[in-house]
Amino acid sequence: NNKNIATPSRTKQILKKYGLTMKKSLGQNFLVEPGILTKMLAAGEIDKDTVVIEIGPGIGALTERLAQEAKQVIAFEVDRRLEPILKNELAEYDNIEVIFQDILEANLPELFADRFEPTDRIVVAANLPYYITTPIIMNFIEANLPVDAYVMMMQKEVAERMTASPGSKNYGSLTVAIDYYTEAEISFIVPRTVFVPQPNVDSAVLKLKRREVPKVTVENEAFYFRLTRGSFQHRRKTLWNNLMGIYGKTDEAKEALRLGLEAVGIEGSRRAETLAIEEFAALANEFYQSDV
Numbered sequence: 069n070n071k072n073i074a075t076p077s078r079t080k081q082i083l084k085k086y087g088l089t090m091k092k093s094l095g096q097n098f099l100v101e102p103g104i105l106t107k108m109l110a111a112g113e114i115d116k117d118t119v120v121i122e123i124g125p126g127i128g129a130l131t132e133r134l135a136q137e138a139k140q141v142i143a144f145e146v147d148r149r150l151e152p153i154l155k156n157e158l159a160e161y162d163n164i165e166v167i168f169q170d171i172l173e174a175n176l177p178e179l180f181a182d183r184f185e186p187t188d189r190i191v192v193a194a195n196l197p198y199y200i201t202t203p204i205i206m207n208f209i210e211a212n213l214p215v216d217a218y219v220m221m222m223q224k225e226v227a228e229r230m231t232a233s234p235g236s237k238n239y240g241s242l243t244v245a246i247d248y249y250t251e252a253e254i255s256f257i258v259p260r261t262v263f264v265p266q267p268n269v270d271s272a273v274l275k276l277k278r279r280e281v282p283k284v285t286v287e288n289e290a291f292y293f294r295l296t297r298g299s300f301q302h303r304r305k306t307l308w309n310n311l312m313g314i315y316g317k318t319d320e321a322k323e324a325l326r327l328g329l330e331a332v333g334i335e336g337s338r339r340a341e342t343l344a345i346e347e348f349a350a351l352a353n354e355f356y357q358s359d360v
């Protein structure tokens with residue numbers, strides 16, 4: 069009865085034993101291919117010095133493997149129905165703690181202050197519920213917690229947006245935000261066939277390595293993120309038209325915009341998707357200083 073929850077037969081057996089039906093509304097697609105877990109653990113460089121925060125353990129497929137390889141696993145699961153399953157099926161591990169709470173409502177700074185030693189290497193690992201992938205990741209990285217790396221399974225298209233290069237159609241304000249805080253790379257692509265039930269999309273495992281300091285230096289982060297989001301507001305519009313939409317209601321504001329763009333040498337006729345993160349930072353700092 070033990071080892072490898074992540075197989076088709078064992079998963080089927082557990083679902084039957086507890087009469088569990090998966091909830092699509094919670095993004096419940098369970099992994100049934102142990103090889104994928106091995107690759108996730110390798111991507112996260114999980115070892116006995118690593119403490120892992122897992123989001124959404126489900127019936128424990130990834131949790132089990134993490135418990136074997138890591139020092140400790142703290143998992144957040146919103147679905148209380150999974151409590152008896154996780155309790156019984158993972159009973160042999162004494163280094164797992166499951167907190168039944170919505171990860172978006174968790175007090176992360178408090179968790180970090182209470183639970184972790186300064187010497188712990190912390191990794192966040194998850195096969196994410198796809199419908200809230202972006203808020204979960206942004207919550208973590210914006211809180212600037214001492215997480216070394218994130219290893220997250222998500223919809224392939226979202227992973228592509230998070231790792232896009234300037235000039236490509238997937239490049240947007242999300243890419244710029246991720247690149248500001250982390251070094252992001254797609255570790256590997258995951259076919260839909262390794263889940264029960266099968267989702268309608270393929271997945272990818274994304275690795276985010278937290279930067280010690282953000283990639284670019286900005287005078288004011290809130291201003292910088294407002295500017296990048298605003299620049300991508302209407303993707304088909306030029307940078308000038310999008311900026312005018314945010315700042316340029318008056319003639320003075322338009323003149324300040326024109327001067328600001330000129331000062332940093334960026335043509336207003338370009339589209340936001342062609343701007344590198346360094347150019348967004350230069351623009352934000354220029355506008356912030358000149359009170360645009």
Ligand code: SAM
Pocket residue numbers: 094095096097098099123124125126127128129130131144145146147169170171172194195196197198200
């Ligand atoms: N880790 C398991 C696996 O790989 O087989 C399950 C992955 S399943 C894609 C996502 C899991 O996240 C489900 O167990 C679901 O109940 C849980 N979940 C959904 N929303 C959540 C939230 N806001 N906070 C914590 N867990 C959540």
